[in-house]
Amino acid sequence: MKQSADVINNIVSVLQESLPTDKDFIALHEPSFQGNEWNYVKDCLDTGWVSSVGKYVDRFEEMLQEYTGVKRAVAVVNGTAALHICLKLVGVERNDEVLLPALTFIATANAISYCEAVPHFVDSCYETLGLDPIKLGDYLQDIAEVKDGACYNKQTGRRIKAVLPMHTFGHPVDLDTLVEVCDRFNLELIEDAAESLGSFYKGRHTGNWGRVSALSFNGNKITTTGGGGAILTNDDSLGQLAKHLTTTAKVPHKWEFVHDHIGYNYRMPNLNAALGCAQLEMLHQFVQEKRALASVYQKAFSPIDEVSFFIEPKFATSNYWLNVIRVSTEWSFLRDEILQTTNDLGLMTRPVWRLLCDLPIYTSAPKMELTVARDLEKTIINIPSSSYLGAAYAKA
CATH class of the missing domain: 3.40.640.10 (Type I PLP-dependent aspartate aminotransferase-like (Major domain))
Structure with missing residues (x-):
């Protein structure tokens, strides 16, 4: 049976192989100033x-x-x-x-x-x-x-x-x-x-x-x-x-x-x-680069059964502003350890927002049953998504 360390190491390996190796820190998303x-x-x-x-x-x-x-x-x-x-x-x-x-x-x-x-x-x-x-x-x-x-x-x-x-x-x-x-x-x-x-x-x-x-x-x-x-x-x-x-x-x-x-x-x-x-x-170029990065991530994460890369809905052409991987429900207990490990290695990742209805300021607000939202909250991890990260892939 696969161990927790194996799952985390596989995720880290995909990120390291997909992203530049000449940087000590890769932000989740940073601006790009290349034009006027x-x-x-x-x-x-x-x-x-x-x-x-x-x-x-x-x-x-x-x-x-x-x-x-x-x-x-x-x-x-x-x-x-x-x-x-x-x-x-x-x-x-x-x-x-x-x-x-x-x-x-x-x-x-x-x-x-x-x-x-x-x-x-x-x-x-x-x-x-x-x-x-x-x-x-x-x-x-x-x-x-x-x-x-x-x-x-x-x-x-x-x-x-x-x-x-x-x-x-x-x-x-x-x-x-x-x-x-x-x-x-x-x-x-x-x-x-x-x-x-x-x-x-x-x-x-x-x-x-x-x-x-x-x-x-x-x-x-x-x-x-x-x-x-x-x-x-x-x-x-x-x-x-x-x-x-x-x-x-x-x-x-x-x-x-x-x-x-x-x-x-x-x-x-x-x-x-x-x-x-x-x-x-520069927006057209930014979108091209981000979509190219998303395509690389999609292919790279596909062999890892414990996580899935989120793909745009069938009716959409998305900008992939922030790329998303979802840890399977079975392995969702690893989410925080994945976040800790990747950030310690200089690969900035983050969880999705806490459900707003659970914040003290909104606990009294009306709500419906939130089955999917609660599952997404536990399993989503955002990974580095800056447009420049996809520049080389977009030109390939």
Whole structure:
């Protein structure tokens, strides 16, 4: 019978053989600056346009619109701010419930709390690692009712206003099925596409199914603005309102200070947008390199029965933002030892997030049975995924 040490050694061997040997430490995901970053940022410094006004913000938004195919993109300070405004744009109010996966980054739930709404946690599926729309539909059939054009939780009496799926590690959820569930129960769909820039569902970029969607450009994302995010929408009026709310809701005037909503100082500085423009110019290359790395990992891990490399859903072309291996349930007790061993060797790995419903701040929130999410929590390990790691493979 295979011993624990054998399983761990096999995983380490695959990583060491797949990754560069000339580095003492390989990060989980680090930014790559190979293009015009220095030139564009220097232009901001030379001209003095470093803050909330400047040509790069408009250019960055236009580039996002062209790449993703949405009608309107609004650049903001981070992905959490983007999510917050998305929720407000679709009318999420105090005491509303918003459905989201229990297995997601904390920002997804926090943005709901900013609206004084209630996170309602649902299960994930093995095919996408994201929200399971089939289970969600069955669950809502039991606990929800639609009356007067709105969906209500029969158990709490609260309105269920929206569904907020997250495309986990860049892999799109089953959007067609989720749209059908939203239509059936009169729910707004907001895509948390923070991790999925460069990912396509049935040939169309993520962010086009939700009435509004959110992107992130944190330092560890596939493209970065240092810190930043964006709101995407195909609704021109919502796009205009998003821009207005995120720029302190100031009514345009040469000198008067008139604000007609409670606005937010969420606008992205020109300096960050300049960095983002250069990064978007490289996005196609980054995706190619990351997909090439994923292909190498897939082949290299295939002989190891105790772990499996996660492959994009059949309906998707994913950016493979963070690569995933799953330890089999039988060997899941080794997860922490695998993490310890790889990190001690300078190979940065990490577990998936703790289920949000188990955090003290959200233990009282409503939730469905979370069988798959709990299994994924115990078995997922993220492995090094920086785009440069796949550069040589992409050229081969």
